Amino acid sequence: MPGGRPTVYRQEYLEIARHACMLGATNDGLAERFDVSVRTIGTWIATIPEFSDAVKAGRHVADEAVVSALFARATGMEHRMTKVFCHDGQPVTATYTVELPPDVRACIFWLRNRRPQQWRENRPNVDAAAEEQSWREFEEACARAGLPPPRERADVSDGDAAVADMAQRLDVHL
Numbered sequence: 656m657p658g659g660r661p662t663v664y665r666q667e668y669l670e671i672a673r674h675a676c677m678l679g680a681t682n683d684g685l686a687e688r689f690d691v692s693v694r695t696i697g698t699w700i701a702t703i704p705e706f707s708d709a710v711k712a713g714r715h716v717a718d719e720a721v722v723s724a725l726f727a728r729a730t731g732m733e734h735r736m737t738k739v740f741c742h743d744g745q746p747v748t749a750t751y752t753v754e755l756p757p758d759v760r761a762c763i764f765w766l767r768n769r770r771p772q773q774w775r776e777n778r779p780n781v782d783a784a785a786e787e788q789s790w791r792e793f794e795e796a797c798a799r800a801g802l803p804p805p806r807e808r809a810d811v812s813d814g815d816a817a818v819a820d821m822a823q824r825l826d827v828h829l
Contacts, residue, residue: 663691664699669709676713685710729761 672685682700686693700707733752740747766774794804 663689663695664703664706668699669705672706673709673713676710677716679717680713725761725765728755728758729765731755731757 668689671688672680675685675688680688682693682696685696689696700710732755734755735750735752737748737750740749763774767776790805797804
């Protein structure tokens with residue numbers, strides 16, 4: 656017979672935990688809701704498989720909703736809105752669609768998390784030999800395409816000017 660204090664866990668906590676986690680509850684929030692310590696919630700998750708599954712299922716739903724909203728914000732979206740006006744003393748309802756452009760911060764956040772090697776803020780410096788090889792390949796590609804060779808190799812710290820110069824030489828409008 657196990658010793659220690661009896662658990663306050665009840666079977667109805669499964670559905671409460673699942674719904675709370677669907678709404679974004681953390682272990683702290685669950686502990687507050689059930690009037691137990693955060694450590695107790697961790698113990699329940701570790702030792703009661705049904706409770707753990709309920710918490711995971713609820714958090715999965717919440718995470719998917721956030722992913723969907725972030726993706727919509729990063730790629731742009733249409734949002735239906737309703738506005739109520741007063742005309743001749745009578746309320747008039749107008750429904751219209753607002754087009755929201757892509758949000759650059761959402762794009763950056765998405766890419767830094769989905770493709771950290773390419774989009775993290777502090778990328779490692781490029782190896783000089785690899786950079787030289789890239790330039791050779793670029794010069795060869797210019798020659799094959801019948802384009803004049805690049806005039807000079809831009810300093811990495813002057814990246815925006817290098818991109819603009821390259822776009823001008825390739826007749827690309829940014």
